[in-house]
C-alpha cells in the first residue's frame with residue numbers, strides 16, 4: 001500500500017505526520033521523501049545512508065560535423081532549448097524537458113544525448129525501515145523528473161509512506177499519482193482551509209481516496225471541520241497544539257519514539273486508513 | 286553591413302526597446318543604405334522562457350552582425366556569441382540615433398550580459 | 405523602484421502573515437503575491453479585483469479518435485507515458501513537448517494552448533496588488549510568478565510607487581528562482597528548528613547564486629532559542645544581515661482568523677513590537693541600498 005502525505009501548503013505538520021506514521025508502523029515500511037526541494041524527513045528519521053546516486057536527465061548534444069543547419073530541431077522544441085545560431089546549433093540544457101523530440105526529428109542523426117544533473121538520491125535505512133529521498137540540485141528548476149526517480153524505488157510488497165511536497169502543482173501530482181491513499185494535513189485557519197480546498201481538488205482529479213488530519217486543532221475556527229463534512233472527507237485524526245510538540249519538532253524528535261500515547265494514536269490512524277483502502281496488507285514484522 | 290536593434294515600433298524613428306527578447310520588434314538595418322526590415326518579435330514577447338534565445342536566432346537568420354539593445358540576459362548573450370553577433374547593451378534613443386551612433390563608432394560592445402537570467 | 409521578496413525555505417514559517425503585517429507599515433508600495441501555489445495573501449488583504457486575465461501557458465496534446473489509426477508511433481515516442489493503451493492522452497502526464505503532434509502520420513493529434521490559471525491586478529486597503537490563481541495540477545508556476553512580478557512592477561511604475569513587496573514561493577525550485585531574478589533584496593523568514601536551519605541554508609545559497617543581498621528574521625524564536633541562535637550564527641558567517649527575532653505569539657493566528665493584519669488586530673503585543681522593529685530595520689537597509697545605488 002502506498003500512502004502519500006500531502007498538504008496544500010507547507011508548515012502544517014505534514015512531515016511530522018508522515019514520519020510518525022511510518023515509525024509507529026509495526027511491519028516492513030519504506031519512507032520516500034519526495035519533497036525534493038526541501039527534504040526534511042531525514043532530520044527526524046535519522047537514517048544511515050548507504051548509497052548516493054546522481055540523477056541526470058537526458059539533454060541533446062549536437063555533432064556539428066553531421067549537422068546541416070536545417071533547423072528542424074529548434075522548430076520542434078517547445079521549450080526554446082535548442083537554437084540554430086549562425087554556423088552552429090546550440091542546446092540550452094537548463095531549458096530542456098528531455099522529450100527527445102530534437103533527436104527524433106534530426107534528419108542527419110546529428111543529435112545524441114548527454115545528461116544534465118537534476119540532483120541526488122540517497123538511500124538508507126533505520127531500524128529496518130528503508131529510507132529514500134531526493135535532493136534537487138540548487139538552481140535546478142525541474143522537480144518532477146527527480147520525484148519520478150525517487151518513486152522508482154517503491155517496493156510493492158511493503159507499506160510505502162510518501163512525504164509529498166506542499167502545494168498542488170506538478171511536483172505534488174507527481175508524488176500523489178498512483179498512491180492508494182492520500183492523507184491531507186491541514187490547520188483549522190483561513191489559510192489552512194483555502195489550501196485544503198486546492199489540495200482536495202488535486203486529489204479528486206487523481207481519483208484517490210483521502211482523509212484528513214487536523215493539526216493544531218484547537219487554534220483557529222471550525223470552518224475546516226464543516227468543509228470536511230460537506231465534502232465527505234473523513235477526519236482521521238486531530239492533534240491539539242502543544243508547545244511541547246512544537247519544541248520536540250524543533251529539536252528533530254519524533255513523539256512516537258518516546259510517548260506510548262502518541263504511538264497508539266498513530267497506529268490507530270494507520271488502521272483507519274487501512275480500513276478505508278480495504279486491502280489490509282500483511283504484516284511481516 | 287546589417288545590424289539589429291530592439292525596438293518598440295516598426296520604423297527608424299521608433300524608440301529603442303531596452304529589452305531584447307521581449308521587444309515587440311527587431312529592426313534589421315543596413316548601416317550604409319539605411320534600408321531596413323521590421324521583424325515581428327511578438328510571439329517571443331509572450332514567451333516566458335528562452336525568449337532571448339529565439340530573438341537571437343531570428344537576428345542571426347537575418348544576417349545581422351551586431352545587436353544594439355538595452356539589456357541582454359545571459360542566455361541570449363550566449364546565443365548571440367555562438368552566432369558571432371556582437372552586442373552593445375546600453376543603447377537608448379531612437380533606432381535612427383542608434384544607427385548613427387553605430388556608424389560614428391560611438392557604441393561600445395560588451396563582453397558580458399548585463400541582466401540576470403529572466404525566468 | 406526596489407523590490408523586497410520575502411521567502412522561506414519552506415512554507416508555514418509565517419511568511420505571508422509577516423508580509424501582510426509589513427503591508428500595513430510600508431508606504432508607496434505595490435503588493436505582489438508570488439506564492440501562486442498557495443496564494444493566501446488575499447485572505448487577509450481582501451483585494452477588489454480590477455483586472456482579470458486568463459493565464460495561458462504551454463500546450464497539451466489531444467488525440468482525435470476518428471482520425472487515429474492506432475499505429476502506436478506516439479506511444480513509442482512519448483517519454484512521459486502520457487498516452488494510454490486506449491490512445492487517450494492523460495493531460496496530467498502530458499509534458500506539452502509536442503513530439504506526438506509533430507510525428508503523427510495521420511495528423512490525428514491537436515495541440516491546443518492550455519489555460520492554466522488566472523491572474524489579477526487588484527486594489528486593497530494597503531495599495532494595489534498583483535496576484536494569481538494557478539489551476540490545480542498545473543505546472544509552470546515559475547512563468548506565472550514572472551508574470552505577476554512584471555504586472556506588479558508595471559503598476560508601480562504607472563502609479564509612481566517605489567516599492568514592490570513580494571510574497572515569494574517556498575522551496576528552492578522553479579517558482580522561487582522566478583521570484584528572485586532582478587530583486588533588490590530578499591528577507592528570509594526562518595523557523596528555529598533542525599529543518600529550519602537546513603531550509604534556510606538552501607534558500608540562502610540560492611539568493612547568493614543570484615547575487616541578491618539577503619536578510620533573515622527568525623519567527624517563533626523562543627520555541628527553540630538554541631536553533632534560533634544557530635541560524636543567526638550561520639547568517640553572520642554568510643554575510644546575511646540578521647533583522648531580529650519574533651516570539652511565538654498567538655496574536656498571529658487570531659489576527660489571521662479575523663482576516664486582519666497583526667497591526668489591525670492588536671498593535672501592542674510582543675509579536676507586533678518585534679515585527680515593527682524588524683520592518684524599520686529592513687526599510688532602513690533598503691534605503692541604504694538605494695542611496696548606494698544612486699551614487
Ligand code: SF4
Pocket residue numbers: 059060073076077078079080081082091095096097098099100101102103501
Ligand atoms: S529534448 Fe525536447 S526539450 Fe530538449 S532540446 Fe530536444 S526538443 Fe527541446
Ligand code: SF4
Pocket residue numbers: 062066067068069070071072073074084089105106107108109110111
Ligand atoms: S535537426 Fe539535426 S541537422 Fe537539422 S539543425 Fe538540428 S542538429 Fe542540425
